[in-house]
Amino acid sequence: MSHDTEPSPQPPEALTGIEVGQPAGHAAGVAAVASSFRHILMRSGVVRGVEGMLAMNQKDGFDCPSCAWPDPDGHRAAFEFCENGAKALASETTLARVTPEFMAEWSVTALAEQSDLWLDKAGRLCEPMVLRPGSAHYEAISWEEAFGLVAEELRLLATPDEALFYTSGRASNEAAFLYQLFARVFGTNNLPDCSNMCHESSGAALNASIGVGKGTVTLEDLHGAETILIFGQNPGTNHPRMLSALQTAVRQGAEIIAVNTLREAGLSGFAHPQELGGMLGVSTPLATQFLQVKPNGDMALVRGMAKVLLEDGVSDEDFIWRHTEGFAAWEAEVKATAWEEITELSGIAVEAIRLAARTAARGARKVISCWAMGLTQHRNAVATIQEVVNFHLLLGAVGRTAAGLCPVRGHSNVQGDRTMGIFEQMPESFHDALDAEFGFKSPRHHGLDTVAGILAMHAGKIGVFCALGGNFLQASPDTEFTAAALRRTRLTVHIATKLNRSHLVTGKTGLILPCLGRSEEDLRNGVPQFVTVENSMSVVHSSQGRLRPASPLLRSETAIVAGLAAAVLGERSGVRWEELAGEYDRIREHIERVVPGFTNFNERVRQPGGFYLPNEARRRVWRTTNGRAQFVANPLSAFRPAAGQLVLQTFRSHDQFNTTVYGLNDRYRGIGNERRIVFMNPDDMKERGIGKLQPVDLTSHWHDGERVLRRFLAVPYEVPSGHCAAYYPEANALVPVTSVAEISNTPTSKGVAVTIVPSVG
Numbered sequence: 014m015s016h017d018t019e020p021s022p023q024p025p026e027a028l029t030g031i032e033v034g035q036p037a038g039h040a041a042g043v044a045a046v047a048s049s050f051r052h053i054l055m056r057s058g059v060v061r062g063v064e065g066m067l068a069m070n071q072k073d074g075f076d077c078p079s080c081a082w083p084d085p086d087g088h089r090a091a092f093e094f095c096e097n098g099a100k101a102l103a104s105e106t107t108l109a110r111v112t113p114e115f116m117a118e119w120s121v122t123a124l125a126e127q128s129d130l131w132l133d134k135a136g137r138l139c140e141p142m143v144l145r146p147g148s149a150h151y152e153a154i155s156w157e158e159a160f161g162l163v164a165e166e167l168r169l170l171a172t173p174d175e176a177l178f179y180t181s182g183r184a185s186n187e188a189a190f191l192y193q194l195f196a197r198v199f200g201t202n203n204l205p206d207c208s209n210m211c212h213e214s215s216g217a218a219l220n221a222s223i224g225v226g227k228g229t230v231t232l233e234d235l236h237g238a239e240t241i242l243i244f245g246q247n248p249g250t251n252h253p254r255m256l257s258a259l260q261t262a263v264r265q266g267a268e269i270i271a272v273n274t275l276r277e278a279g280l281s282g283f284a285h286p287q288e289l290g291g292m293l294g295v296s297t298p299l300a301t302q303f304l305q306v307k308p309n310g311d312m313a314l315v316r317g318m319a320k321v322l323l324e325d326g327v328s329d330e331d332f333i334w335r336h337t338e339g340f341a342a343w344e345a346e347v348k349a350t351a352w353e354e355i356t357e358l359s360g361i362a363v364e365a366i367r368l369a370a371r372t373a374a375r376g377a378r379k380v381i382s383c384w385a386m387g388l389t390q391h392r393n394a395v396a397t398i399q400e401v402v403n404f405h406l407l408l409g410a411v412g413r414t415a416a417g418l419c420p421v422r423g424h425s426n427v428q429g430d431r432t433m434g435i436f437e438q439m440p441e442s443f444h445d446a447l448d449a450e451f452g453f454k455s456p457r458h459h460g461l462d463t464v465a466g467i468l469a470m471h472a473g474k475i476g477v478f479c480a481l482g483g484n485f486l487q488a489s490p491d492t493e494f495t496a497a498a499l500r501r502t503r504l505t506v507h508i509a510t511k512l513n514r515s516h517l518v519t520g521k522t523g524l525i526l527p528c529l530g531r532s533e534e535d536l537r538n539g540v541p542q543f544v545t546v547e548n549s550m551s552v553v554h555s556s557q558g559r560l561r562p563a564s565p566l567l568r569s570e571t572a573i574v575a576g577l578a579a580a581v582l583g584e585r586s587g588v589r590w591e592e593l594a595g596e597y598d599r600i601r602e603h604i605e606r607v608v609p610g611f612t613n614f615n616e617r618v619r620q621p622g623g624f625y626l627p628n629e630a631r632r633r634v635w636r637t638t639n640g641r642a643q644f645v646a647n648p649l650s651a652f653r654p655a656a657g658q659l660v661l662q663t664f665r666s667h668d669q670f671n672t673t674v675y676g677l678n679d680r681y682r683g684i685g686n687e688r689r690i691v692f693m694n695p696d697d698m699k700e701r702g703i704g705k706l707q708p709v710d711l712t713s714h715w716h717d718g719e720r721v722l723r724r725f726l727a728v729p730y731e732v733p734s735g736h737c738a739a740y741y742p743e744a745n746a747l748v749p750v751t752s753v754a755e756i757s758n759t760p761t762s763k764g765v766a767v768t769i770v771p772s773v774g
């Protein structure tokens with residue numbers, strides 16, 4: 014490494030002055046409205062901010078760059094967004110700029126000493142910039158020279174598999190489709206993505222169980238459900254618009270059962286910020302049953318619920334007979350599981366498990382299960398999700414109106430990117446269609462996912478790392494290890510809107526290629542283009558930015574990918590890259606012929622609101638190996654660390670979008686002005702001689718050694734004894750890179766064994 018001092022991969026350790034109050038009893042209300050406007054007005058200015066807010070999530074506007082929750086099919090409010098969507102928009106439409114002059118002033122080492130919040134506030138990236146070998150500063154570079162540099166480095170590789178092409182889930186369908194095509198024509202399936210760290214476990218579980226890796230319900234289904242189970246999810250913060258859907262369901266008689274290790278505000282109640290009562294703080298109670306599970310106790314809980322129904326003799330025999338396989342083996346497994354084991358692992362009493370199971374089995378058994386990272390980021394995540402599916406199959410609650418499975422996605426287009434082929438192991442049928450369309454032979458051997466990619470970089474096997482969005486360093490586990498891995502490459506390339514820590518920990522050479530954001534107008538040859546995205550419920554719709562770009566030198570993601578591909582592949586491919594990037598309809602014509610479900614794509618996506626992709630499991634057609642939905646009999650498990658250790662989960666505050674930190678508050682949990690904290694059970698604190706707000710050191714334990722984070726503040730909180738929680742990305746350094754979920758290879762960000770002791774000095 015040629016820089017004088019290596020920039021630190023960690024944010025600085027300074028504490029900022031914590032304020033601790035009471036956790037909130039419900040989400041949203043007028044505080045959410047006030048917070049939305051504060052963020053927008055402070056960062057984007059009045060005109061740009063309000064213009065942006067009026068176009069967001071409208072049928073002719075752009076898709077909110079925050080989460081993947083769907084928009085209503087019918088009527089939409091004038092402001093169809095939430096507090097955190099407003100923060101995402103404010104961050105994108107900020108008036109601050111990161112220019113070459115800014116970079117001349119700030120060395121990479123000096124930038125690395127700033128916090129993630131500071132880096133985001135530095136503003137929008139304005140023109141391509143390069144960090145040359147041995148240089149301490151980024152400097153301007155022309156687009157053509159930048160593309161040439163990437164081409165040169167890629168040509169130097171011994172094999173195409175020495176390149177890694179990462180994608181974050183905000184990329185549009187069009188950009189993602191071109192990007193995977195570029196990687197595959199180049200000759201590799203090394204297409205890791207953020208999904209590898211997110212809902213990969215859901216995809217793996219659902220594919221094996223019901224033959225499709227996506228959810229099976231629509232917003233209408235949710236409105237009509239009788240029972241909604243919400244596992245391991247904090248919708249008040251991460252999917253605020255889900256709360257309006259839950260409110261509608263509750264008003265129509267649904268009962269909500271929340272399963273979480275913490276009593277999150279958004280699960281308890283919701284004051285709709287766009288209703289008068291809500292503004293005044295009148296909240297609709299949401300969950301009527303709150304099951305505070307032990308960390309990773311969900312599989313035991315769901316098994317218990319199934320055991321209750323089997324003991325009650327409740328099942329949908331006809332459905333099981335016609336549609337499923339494996340029932341007998343699973344039934345035997347459930348019956349053989351002792352109640353003591355179930356209550357011990359779940360931490361929930363038999364009576365509460367009975368009530369939950371019988372609630373789900375009442376009425377017409379219109380049951381929907383929603384889940385997010387509290388299930389997917391554990392060692393046995395795939396088995397846990399399959400137990401949820403088993404429970405639904407028992408009740409015949411899949412592929413029926415108002416019943417089904419609902420993995421709630423994170424990034425606004427993470428599901429679409431996968432549909433477009435961003436995956437290191439796409440099925441044979443996709444490759445065949447791609448090859449036929451473009452007249453080449455795509456590589457068939459599987460590529461590297463995120464964790465495998467980090468290990469390969471660390472072993473010196475990767476020369477070029479390229480990222481379409483995201484913040485790979487801060488999103489990945491094991492921050493120090495991942496930093497060392499990135500530094501072993503020759504070139505790191507980031508197509509990005511905002512400066513982040515991944516841009517400061519580079520290969521020998523580092524490149525930043527700045528792109529347009531969702532909210533901005535994308536003119537190609539003078540004609541405004543739109544892109545498309547797919548939400549969490551498989552609706553594909555258009556997204557068209559309206560605002561003036563942050564800088565005239567920005568290019569769209571699609572144009573940048575095409576530019577890279579043209580420079581790298583030139584005559585080698587028959588693909589007319591520049592022509593495709595000149596008119597996105599042409600890209601969509603290719604998508605239509607390669608990806609199932611996109612017939613008449615250009616026409617249908619121009620219909621207001623877009624269209625639903627076909628989902629065969631919804632129609633009870635099962636694309637599994639034997640054409641039936643599978644009961645999968647996994648042995649019961651739960652992650653239990655050694656004596657004296659606690660299970661740490663790393664989660665989001667209310668003031669962040671993944672690695673982008675908008676502020677230092679976590680309003681619903683009563684935290685002000687600090688992120689370096691660990692939420693602990695008061696008894697666990699007492700046992701360790703730790704007082705309120707005392708600085709503590711956290712050590713994670715793994716077979717390859719220990720990882721330590723110093724000087725976090727201990728906050729007493731209502732977490733089950735044996736559990737604790739700290740914020741992502743600050744705590745990522747504790748997550749061992751090889752601690753992953755079985756099958757899905759997802760880092761176990763919600764299940765890390767730690768010890769906590771008072772800091773000395």
Ligand SMILES: Nc1nc2c(c(=O)[nH]1)N[C@H]1C(S)=C(S)[C@@H](COP(=O)(O)OP(=O)(O)OC[C@H]3O[C@@H](n4cnc5c(=O)[nH]c(N)nc54)[C@H](O)[C@@H]3O)O[C@H]1N2
Pocket residue numbers: 079080081097211244245246247248250251252272273274275277306307308309310311385386387388422423424662663664665666667669670671672763
């Ligand atoms: N504003 C905002 N919106 C976002 C994001 C953001 O950062 N900010 N991120 C987006 C992305 S990419 C994603 S994937 C989603 C993430 O959405 P969430 O999954 O809601 O995100 P987390 O903050 O990781 O919250 C995990 C929840 O699971 C609970 N939990 C932890 N362990 C367990 C367990 O073992 N069992 C159970 N039952 N519960 C457990 C935690 O207490 C917490 O409530 O949100 C998306 N939307």
Ligand SMILES: Nc1nc2c(c(=O)[nH]1)N[C@H]1C(S)=C(S)[C@@H](COP(=O)(O)OP(=O)(O)OC[C@H]3O[C@@H](n4cnc5c(=O)[nH]c(N)nc54)[C@H](O)[C@@H]3O)O[C@H]1N2
Pocket residue numbers: 078180181182183184207208210211212386423424481482483484485487488489490508509510511512513528529530531570663664665670671672673741742744745748762
């Ligand atoms: N410990 C721990 N680690 C986790 C998680 C956890 O719960 N705990 N969650 C995991 C999850 S669920 C996910 S999804 C990943 C997220 O991983 P990533 O998707 O890699 O991370 P983000 O923070 O969403 O990426 C933010 C960056 O994206 C860029 N960006 C923003 N908008 C755009 C755009 O429109 N185009 C382009 N090209 N770039 C843009 C900006 O430069 C910004 O800094 O992190 C994972 N990591």
Ligand SMILES: [Mo]
Pocket residue numbers: 207210211212422423424
């Ligand atoms: Mo995610």
